[in-house]
Amino acid sequence: MAEQQEQVPRVIDVMVLGAGRMGSVHIRAMREISQRYLEPVFNISLRLSAVERDPQKWAALPDDVAVFADLEQALQEAPRPEIAMLAFNDDQHAEALHTLFDRHPDIQAVFSEKPLTETLAEAQGLLDDLSRRYLSMNTVINFSPVLNDDAPPGLPPDAQLIGFEAVWGKDRTADTRPSIGVPSESVHAISLITDMFGQRNLALKHGHAVVGDLTANARDVIYDMQAVFEGESDLPVRFDTSYVLDSQHRRVTAYYESAGYVYAAEYSFDVKGADGRVTDLCHVYQIDEDEGLISPVGGVAPQPIAMGNGQNQLTNDRVTAYNLLSLIDYLGIADKPTEAMISKRLISLDAVMAIQGEIEQINVGNALLGLTRRDTSPDHLRPPLYKALAETTGAEIKARLAGLRSDSQHVAAVPKPGGFKPR
Ligand SMILES: NC(=O)c1ccc[n+]([C@@H]2O[C@H](COP(=O)([O-])OP(=O)(O)OC[C@H]3O[C@@H](n4cnc5c(N)ncnc54)[C@H](O)[C@@H]3O)[C@@H](O)[C@H]2O)c1
Structure with missing residues (x-):
């Protein structure tokens, strides 16, 4: 079980790019992890914003998620994200990452849906920028x-x-x-x-x-x-x-x-x-x-249900597990039960390039x-x-x-x- 490590309140801004099928599930999972695990145990809360060009998807999002119709507007108006969660369609991934890194060089972490980019060449073009940041890719099934x-x-x-x-x-x-x-x-x-x-x-x-x-x-x-x-x-x-x-x-x-x-x-x-x-x-x-x-x-x-981390139980699904393990890894939280899961399952830059x-x-x-x-x-x-x-x-x-x-x-x-x- 995780030990209480951090007492000073900390807010982490997370920008979710795309609130479609996967993005909306990531938003659900991140809110759950924030409310049931990070806040009660570590005093860390995730503040979410979403970039979604399809207004029909906006209504389904929770009220506490700020929504922007495009990345440009989000970069101007949203709190500067520490973590970007990339859930646009595949063909938008490379461009969105370049824009993010150019406009917001101090972004710390990228959580990305698979595949990272459409081509190996596009991924190689991002290597430099990615190697200076935390990266975790969701291959879902792992x-x-x-x-x-x-x-x-x-x-x-x-x-x-x-x-x-x-x-x-x-x-x-x-x-x-x-x-x-x-x-x-x-x-x-x-x-x-x-x-x-x-x-x-x-x-x-x-x-x-x-x-x-x-x-x-x-x-x-x-x-x-x-x-x-x-x-x-x-x-x-x-x-x-x-x-x-x-x-x-x-x-x-x-x-x-x-x-x-x-x-x-x-x-x-x-x-x-x-x-x-x-x-x-x-x-x-x-x-x-x-x-x-x-x-x-x-x-x-x-x-x-019942992943059993923290004070409250979390949904025992793949997207929750992916986000939880990525956040634990990124934040450097010592959490014994998940150590083995982390080393095997998380896909970092080397593994992304291999895939x-x-x-x-x-x-x-x-x-x-x-x-x-x-x-x-x-x-x-x-x-x-x-x-x-x-x-x-x-x-x-x-x-x-x-x-x-x-x-x-x-x-x-x-x-x-x-x-x-x-x-
Ligand atoms: N659906 C799945 O089961 C599944 C599984 C694994 C991985 N993925 C991956 O997740 C990613 C998203 O897939 P999805 O199924 O959620 O697709 P989706 O079409 O349901 O969602 C993508 C959303 O991003 C929005 N979007 C795309 N480009 C945008 C832009 N430039 N500005 C603003 N909004 C933009 C679209 O309007 C859409 O709502 C893809 O990389 C896909 O390969 C999906």
């Missing part, structure tokens, strides 16, 4: 309560990782928000496997992608890709990411071996339950590889990626390549494991440094 620090219950202590399958996508053919295509979508799975499972520097080995117009606001982008990546520890990551899936699928499955069995820890994100509530879940299965038969042996189903480089491999100039040119059609959606294991036949599971084996055969005998250590 902050899921389903990713506790230990291996999920059901996994044998000596289980050895053998590889991953990931599927991340949905139907975005009717979504009019600007998009750079699946490089943006792929950040979640890539960052999860890189950071939480320690598979650094994922390199694209081979794959196939479809390029064309996703919507009128996302032309000539890669919107569909099936590929194999490999990290420094040589384990294969078989990855399906797409904006033309039949429905939303967000899953990362880590495969292990122990005592002649394969085990799968299948993490599913944003799963809609029968009660309509959306949660993240982890199922652990033991798999008989010869028959392709799965037996459930454990898993995790987190509670929706930008990883997703930039998904580009039309990459000779390792076969390309088809075709525009999307809502009539041509497809199922994911890797369905949830409980919905998969024995024959399909056998074929999937055979594919994983063939991708990993040359590294089977090599000890795996680092990574996710089962209890």
Whole structure:
């Protein structure tokens, strides 16, 4: 539990750029953290302002959040922010950061939605400015309560990782928000496997992608890709990411071996339950590889509330966790229970640059990626390549494991440094 460290009242100005889907949730989370944790425990309060050009979004914001229609007006009229929270659409990120740093050089910290910028070159152009400030990027999924620090219950202590399958996508053919295509979508799975499972520097080995117009606001982008990546520890990551899936699928499955069995820890994100509530879940299965038969042996189903920091409990969701950990880290608060979470989950400048480089491999100039040119059609959606294991036949599971084996055969005998250590 955090100890009371700071008694002198302190107000921190936070400017939230964009009050759309993510920005409005950040505002909710920051207010909650301020009121239930920072104020009662440390006498620190966050004073929020928002920059939002769409007046329709203003009414939903709390009265104590000052709203400005553009960054220029905010920089002139709002209290000078110590922290900028960047939740504009991707195409506005680089320009907004340059403007902020030019006009307000003493800004101390940037909390940013992913991706930091649309291109690696844009991120490199900001390196100098960013390296002099605190940076934390929200990759969202890394902050899921389903990713506790230990291996999920059901996994044998000596289980050895053998590889991953990931599927991340949905139907975005009717979504009019600007998009750079699946490089943006792929950040979640890539960052999860890189950071939480320690598979650094994922390199694209081979794959196939479809390029064309996703919507009128996302032309000539890669919107569909099936590929194999490999990290420094040589384990294969078989990855399906797409904006033309039949429905939303967000899953990362880590495969292990122990005592002649394969085990799968299948993490599913944003799963809609029968009660309509959306949660993240982890199922652990033991798999008989010869028959392709799965037996459930454990898993995790987190509670929706009660993160349990400070005097009051906080919503146990990903955006609250991201903001809480970033604020604790930025403010240098000693908080033992969150130390391990911080070191693993927070994405600072080096990790941001690594992720930008990883997703930039998904580009039309990459000779390792076969390309088809075709525009999307809502009539041509497809199922994911890797369905949830409980919905998969024995024959399909056998074929999937055979594919994983063939991708990993040359590294089977090599000890795996680092990574996710089962209890
Ligand atoms: N929606 C998600 O689930 C999700 C998940 C992860 C990351 N993200 C990231 O979060 C960021 C925001 O996405 P979103 O889904 O909230 O989009 P959104 O369109 O819902 O919100 C963005 C808001 O920013 C405003 N805006 C953009 N540029 C502006 C400018 N120059 N001046 C004033 N207002 C401006 C828009 O009016 C809009 O309300 C993106 O970088 C996206 O990749 C979104």
